[in-house]
Amino acid sequence: MAHTSRLMKHVVFKDRIKLYVRAGNGGNGCVSFRREKFIPKGGPDGGDGGNGGSVILQCDANEDSLLSLYYQPHQRAKHAQNGMGSQCHGRSSDDCIVKVPLGTVISDAETGEFIGEMLDPGELLVVAKGGRGGIGNIHYKSSTNQAPREFTEGTLGEEKELWLELKLIADVGLVGYPNAGKSTLLSQLTHAHPKIAPYPFTTLNPIIGTMEYENFNRLRIADIPGLIDGAHDGVGLGHQFLRHIERSKFILFVIDMAGTDQRNPADDFLHLREELRLHLEELSYTPYLVLANKMDAPDAAEHLVEFKERTGEEVLEISAMEGTGLDPVKKYLYDHFYGRSQHVD
Numbered sequence: 001m002a003h004t005s006r007l008m009k010h011v012v013f014k015d016r017i018k019l020y021v022r023a024g025n026g027g028n029g030c031v032s033f034r035r036e037k038f039i040p041k042g043g044p045d046g047g048d049g050g051n052g053g054s055v056i057l058q059c060d061a062n063e064d065s066l067l068s069l070y071y072q073p074h075q076r077a078k079h080a081q082n083g084m085g086s087q088c089h090g091r092s093s094d095d096c097i098v099k100v101p102l103g104t105v106i107s108d109a110e111t112g113e114f115i116g117e118m119l120d121p122g123e124l125l126v127v128a129k130g131g132r133g134g135i136g137n138i139h140y141k142s143s144t145n146q147a148p149r150e151f152t153e154g155t156l157g158e159e160k161e162l163w164l165e166l167k168l169i170a171d172v173g174l175v176g177y178p179n180a181g182k183s184t185l186l187s188q189l190t191h192a193h194p195k196i197a198p199y200p201f202t203t204l205n206p207i208i209g210t211m212e213y214e215n216f217n218r219l220r221i222a223d224i225p226g227l228i229d230g231a232h233d234g235v236g237l238g239h240q241f242l243r244h245i246e247r248s249k250f251i252l253f254v255i256d257m258a259g260t261d262q263r264n265p266a267d268d269f270l271h272l273r274e275e276l277r278l279h280l281e282e283l284s285y286t287p288y289l290v291l292a293n294k295m296d297a298p299d300a301a302e303h304l305v306e307f308k309e310r311t312g313e314e315v316l317e318i319s320a321m322e323g324t325g326l327d328p329v330k331k332y333l334y335d336h337f338y339g340r341s342q343h344v345d
Contacts (some may be wrong), residue, residue, distance in 0.1 A: 014070040015166040015244070018109055024077040024093045025051030026131035026154025029139075032085030033147065046136030046149055047084050047254045050092035050275060052157040053077030055128040059118035062250050063101040064208060067168055077128070080154060083136045090133060103169040103247060109161035119169070127162060131155040170208055170222035173248030175276070177268050180256045181293040183207075185320040186223040190329070209329065217338055222248065250336060251276075251288040252329075254320075257304050258297035265292075266310040273291070291333060292317045295325070 027049025034042025055077050069075075075098050079289065081090030101340050106115040106127060116125045132155045140148035174182040188208025207223045224244055253272060255265050269290060276283040290311075296319040308315065316332065318325035 014066040015168075016068045017070050017164050019098075019162045019164050020067055020074045020078045020160075021055040021128040021162060022074075022100075022159040023054050023096075023130040023157030024079040025157050026052045026133040026190045027048065027080040027082040027090035028153045028262070029134035029151035030083035030085060030088075030090075031137045031149050031151050034086070043086055043146065044137040044141050046138055047086070047088040048135045048139075049083045049133030049154045050080030050090035051133050052080045052130030052154065053095045053159075054097045054126050054130040055092035055098065055126045057098050057100050057104070057106065057118060057127055059102055059104070059123040060099040061102060061121040063099055065101060066104070066164055069098070069100070069164065077130060077157065077235060079157075080131070080133055082154075083134070083151075087136075087138060092133070093130070095130070100164065101166055101168075103167045105167060107163045107165070109163050115162070128158040128160055129153075131157040137139065154226045167247050168208060168222050168244040169220070169247050170244075171219040171248070171337065172250045172252055173245045174221065174223045174252050174254055175245065176254035176293075177263065179257065179260055180254045180268075181284055181320040182223050182254045185252075185254060185291070185293065185318070186221060188320055188323055188326055190221055211333075213330070213334060217334070219333060219337060221252075230329040239285055242262060242276075245276065245283060246280055248286065250333070251283075252285050253288060254291045254293050255290060255307070256294055257292045257300040257307070258294040259299055259303050260294075266307045269307070269311055269313070275283040276320045285308050287336065289329075290315045291329065293320055295319050 003122045029049050032044065032046040034045045036042060054167035055075055077096035078093040080093045083090045102118060102121065104118045106117065106125065107113060108115060115127065118125060134152035134154045137148045137151050140150040159297055174186060176182050186207065186209050189211045191343055209221050209223070211221055222244060253269055255269050256263060257265050259265065269277055273284075290313045292300070292307070292315045295304070295317045304315065306316070307313070316325060316328050318329060
């Protein structure tokens, strides 16, 4: 039991899983004849079979990962009931509703064919259709066929293997090298509580927090695990999470101006821009802002001068650890998404 608990602590986020779905079979039609006192030959009265349940994905804003389906990869709807005598129809089975996060992309695991994507809360997508119920012998009665024994069987429900891939939907994506301070910044701007430590790759999965203004407008901010050079080719931890940047409407580049580990801030920014472009050309056109983090460090001011000279970028100076310089960041984001603000917190 303890071993299982340790495993579950390590698996806290899943953004790509294989899902096996099987819809319910339709019930068979019934062959039956009416038999009542004083009515020895009452004719056919076999009812129809019910319809099998379908497997339906439902977009749920409260889900933030595919972890629950990782542990329950087989989703099945029940078979329907067969038809019965006295013209009784078999009961149709309930659909199997599977909740998935916003931004889930569904494709056929065998063919790779795109099936759909879930973008709006409450949206439904049938991924395995239930079988139709067969018809009973009452439908075959005619003037020339008074005692029909024909019926049809219910059809089989669909059975599929699917790939579910999550691309987080966030208003703002935080991008930076490991240890640049993204997690600390997210904890300062939102109520999220990512792991923070003085070593690289403390964030092993995307984390979303919500920043709320005093007028109740909100922005969803995603902390993406640190990228390194070659991420688009599968180097490091961040490559598997690059897809989560694709749907971000705005990017905050968090640049370490302290020059930690002998890094050059300007090189970091230029390399990050190139990694995003190599992953997806359209990311070159996503609006962005550069945050010069760790400005409380001794050499940060000198590094910032060189950064501006080499890149010509607009920069907001902050210290996520000290919590300074964050109000201009909040105002900049508010103005970008909601128009010019009078006063926001």
